[in-house]
Amino acid sequence: MKKDILICGVGGQGTVLASKILAASAMVDGDAVHSAETIGMAQRGGPVTSHVRIGDDAYSPLIPFGSADLILAFEPSEAVRNLCYLKKGGTVIVNSVPVKPVTESLNDTGYDGTEMLSYLRGKCDCIVIDGEELSKEFGSSRYFNIAILGVAAGAGRLGIPQEIVLGEIVKRVPARFTDTNKAAFQKGAEIGAQYAIK
Amino acid sequence: MKEYVMGNGAIGLAALAAGVNLVSGYPGTPSSEIVETIAKYPHEGVHVEWSVNEKAAMEVAAAAAYSGARTLVTMKQVGLNVASDPLMSLAYVGVKGGMVVVSADDPGPISSQTEQDTRRFAEFARIPVFDPASPEEAYEMIGDAYECSEKYRTPVLFRPTTRVDHAYAAIDFPEKTEPKPFEGFIKDSKKWVIFPRLSFANHAMMEKRNVEIGEEFSSYRYNTVEGTSEKAVVASGISYAYAKEFLKDYPDVRLIRIATPYPFPETFVKKALEGVTEVLCVEELSPYNEEQIAKLCGRNGITLTIRGKLTGDVPASGELSTNLLAGIFRKYLNLPEGEGAIDLSDAPALPMRPPVLCAGCPHRASFYAVKKAMQGRKCYFCGDIGCYTLGNAMPLDMCDTCLCMGAGITMAQGFHWTDKEGTAFAFVGDSTFFASGMTGVVNAVYNNAEMILCVLDNSTTAMTGHQPHPGTGRNMMGDIVEKVDIAAVLKGIGLTKVVTVNPLDLDASVKAVLECAALPGVKAIIFKSPCVAIVKPTGKCIVNENCINCGLCISEIGCPALIRVDGQTKIDRSLCSGCGLCSQICPMGAIEAEEVSR
Known part of the structure; x- marks a missing residue:
């Protein structure tokens, strides 16, 4: 395998678009790609995952446990839920903003994501991104899926040239949102650059 | 291309x-x-x-x-x-x-x-x-x-x-x-x-x-054998992909793939099993290959140990995965343990995220109206297949049964015949109604059953991804077609009481349920309001200063847009569709609808 990347979050966060852009970028970069999506009942506020497998010898559409080079987590507890997929020495890029379960208002468990983040920090190479702060200038958290790709690319964890990813983003987002998405990607890349392995 | x-x-x-x-x-x-x-x-x-x-x-x-x-x-x-x-x-x-x-x-x-x-x-x-x-x-x-x-x-x-x-x-x-x-x-x-x-x-x-x-399949290009070991693995479909993912590092292991399970490619399998002493069948759902191989060996006097679901080596139910097979293969092939993965035994407890009805889903309002109207009375709530099966979740708790497509309508009749004191309800979606609900209504009318049919008409097949159906006026060829009118169908079958109501109007909906519950025979309420996933919200609800934080809105309807922030009841604007159901429940008049300009 050249690279296994797992994207995880909660239904509605835009993980599927991120996975499509990633797969398309890897193909433009000359690699064979396979991926798999969670579809169906799980989408209704449930946990969602996309498995992106880059390289010639992917047989299972799902990444085996302990094999992912990179996890892009849109939510702290979802990062922990999927940490079993990470290989030793792999990287987790995680949004620090928690999504409370929809049942939280009925049974308050006090979940706020902080316990998850400190656990992640103790377990792996972990880049924590404040999605709220990052999205502020774009007026909506819905650009986070593009920004996190920028973080991964800027941090040198993606293995795909930034301009290829940017090209695939432009192809896949509506024209009137192109500039904002480009800016979100670049902002992400700037943040990511701080974590680049020198 | x-x-x-x-x-x-x-x-x-x-x-x-x-x-x-x-x-x-x-x-x-x-x-x-x-x-x-x-x-x-x-x-x-x-x-x-x-x-x-x-x-x-x-x-x-x-x-x-x-x-x-x-x-x-x-x-x-x-x-x-x-x-x-x-x-x-x-x-x-x-x-x-x-x-x-x-x-x-x-x-x-x-x-x-x-x-x-x-x-x-x-x-x-x-x-x-x-x-x-x-x-x-x-x-x-x-x-x-x-x-x-x-x-x-x-x-x-x-x-x-x-x-x-x-x-x-x-x-x-x-x-x-x-x-x-x-x-x-x-x-x-x-x-x-x-x-x-x-x-x-x-x-x-x-x-x-x-x-x-079966003979022709014996030379089919996707029925393949890799490796030569005496201990073999048999797989088919996605189980082959999982097996191959693990066994790619062990190319000697004989991996037999059966891509045409029926008619079983006997000649191929017999040849593939030559020199094999033990075979492990990895497959999902049922031990199909395992049984076929057992029969084949029995008929041909082949001596072989056959492992799989029937021997407890492979789980009887659930999905397989490369991870699951890795453990099974290591045991079967006496392979050393894999490299240690990250130890997660000390992971904090994870929040559960069960699927729920969307914020603003009209089904929530329909269920709530029936619940409100029938409070304190003995009822049977028969659910069906679709998003609305989620009406079973707390706090609604409005789905007593769910069996298969259309079954709610006929099961409501069964409950009526076994308990005439209770009121039998059937909840069915519009697409399910057309798929297999109509004959059940005929059965009810013909046999003089007593029941209330609630058609949850959201003008789409929501759960599977918003496909059109006979009631939507569109088909897969892109044609605009005559809508099949559910009320007209029900009247045609012979129902004399068919009410259509907007479920987001709580008072009118409760009234409709009470009216129907007072009448004999088969009655129908069509709760008509489009799926929130296909219409743009026209407003948002806001909590005003009258709120006393009683939490009634949350405990009554469990809408995901109703949240508690630092002990205060709030509305998550990113989720709220402005359906206004909560504002009709609040005893303090503390939730108002706000128009959103687009």
């Missing part, structure tokens, strides 16, 4: 490349995207339809196949139960044009009622079945399935599983496809009219023919 498509997309594109003339199906996860793909890509001259249910889809296709046309019928595995009546007979009558029936299995199950195995259905119906391991293979095998169907004049089953349906791969397909020319229907009642004599003759023919197909 090359495109990155879902496994279901690959199946649809392969059917177009094979010159399919007619495509029919009924939506159901994980199969729905096949028909949608064909409708999305150029398909001039191909008839594409969402049929009213799987039985209808199969019968529409059967006539086309009698005429020599190539047909594709798609459904999920439980849909095959609905279509089994025509399929079982069609297996005897046979076809002229190639007929491929895709029945997508759902190990887990992830979004289904059962873990049934379509390979068993193929054996039961005595027709061939193909079992692809990846989107690429699915693409290639569809063409083979048409060849097989036409050569042997039989419908052919094709069974992908969820992880093949929803996996993505780059598929190379022709830019331009054309439907295959066909002869048309040639009348011949000795051939196309099923009578006992024909069935007797054809049954004998089928059994003889299946031996021939």
Whole structure:
């Protein structure tokens, strides 16, 4: 395998678009790609995952446990839920903003994501991104899926040239949102650059 | 041209490349995207339809196949139960044009009622079945399935599983496809009219023919053997992909893949098992290969230890995965433990995220109105298949039963006959009503049952991805068609009390339920309001200063947009659709609707 990347979050966060852009970028970069999506009942506020497998010898559409080079987590507890997929020495890029379960208002468990983040920090190479702060200038958290790709690319964890990813983003987002998405990607890349392995 | 498509997309594109003339199906996860793909890509001259249910889809296709046309019928595995009546007979009558029936299995199950195995259905119906391991293979095998169907004049089953349906791969397909020319229907009642004599003759023919197909499958390109070890592994479909993922590091291990489970390729398997002392069958859903191999060995006096589900080496239920197989293979092949993964035994407890009805979902309002109106009275709430099965969750708790498509309507009658004191309700969605609800209503009227039918009409088939249905006025050919009016259907059946109400108007809805509950016989309430996922919200609700934080709104309806922030009740604006149900519940008048300009 050249690279296994797992994207995880909660239904509605835009993980599927991120996975499509990633797969398309890897193909433009000359690699064979396979991926798999969670579809169906799980989408209704449930946990969602996309498995992106880059390289010639992917047989299972799902990444085996302990094999992912990179996890892009849109939510702290979802990062922990999927940490079993990470290989030793792999990287987790995680949004620090928690999504409370929809049942939280009925049974308050006090979940706020902080316990998850400190656990992640103790377990792996972990880049924590404040999605709220990052999205502020774009007026909506819905650009986070593009920004996190920028973080991964800027941090040198993606293995795909930034301009290829940017090209695939432009192809896949509506024209009137192109500039904002480009800016979100670049902002992400700037943040990511701080974590680049020198 | 090359495109990155879902496994279901690959199946649809392969059917177009094979010159399919007619495509029919009924939506159901994980199969729905096949028909949608064909409708999305150029398909001039191909008839594409969402049929009213799987039985209808199969019968529409059967006539086309009698005429020599190539047909594709798609459904999920439980849909095959609905279509089994025509399929079982069609297996005897046979076809002229190639007929491929895709029945997508759902190990887990992830979004289904059962873990049934379509390979068993193929054996039961005595027709061939193909079992692809990846989107690429699915693409290639569809063409083979048409060849097989036409050569042997039989419908052919094709069974992908969820992880093949929803996996993505780059598929190379022709830019331009054309439907295959066909002869048309040639009348011949000795051939196309099923009578006992024909069935007797054809049954004998089928059994003889299946031996021939099994022989032909023995040299099929996807029935393969890798490695030479005495301890062998047998896999098929996605289980082969999982097995191969692990065994790629152990190329000596003999890995036998069976891509055509029925008719079982006996000659191939016998040869593949030469020199084998022990075999482990890894498969999902049922021990099909395991049993076939046991029978084969018994008949041929082959001495072999056969392991799998029946010996407890492979779990009897649920999905397999490379991870699960890794443990099973290590034990079976005496391999050393793998490299230690990250130790997660000290992970904090994770929040549960059960699926819930969306914020603003009109089903929530419908359930709540019935609950409110019938408070303190003995009721039976029969649910059905769709998003609204989620009405079972707390705090609504409005779904006592759910069995299969349309069953709620007939089960409500059963509850009435066993307890006349209670009021029997059936909740059914609009698409499910057309699929298999109408006959149940006729049954109720005919047998003088007493019940209240609640049609939750959100103008779409929401759960499976918003497919059109007879009540929506659109079809898969892109035509604007006459809407089949549910109220008119119910009145036509003979119901005298049919009320249509907007569920988001709580008072009117409660009134409608009370009115119906006071009347004898079969009554219907059509709760009509579009799915929130397909309409743009017109407003948002806000909590004003009158709020005393009693939490009643949250504990009554459990809408995900109602949240508590630092002990204060708030509305999550990113989720709120402005349906206003909560504002009608609040005793303090503390929730107001706010118009949103767009």
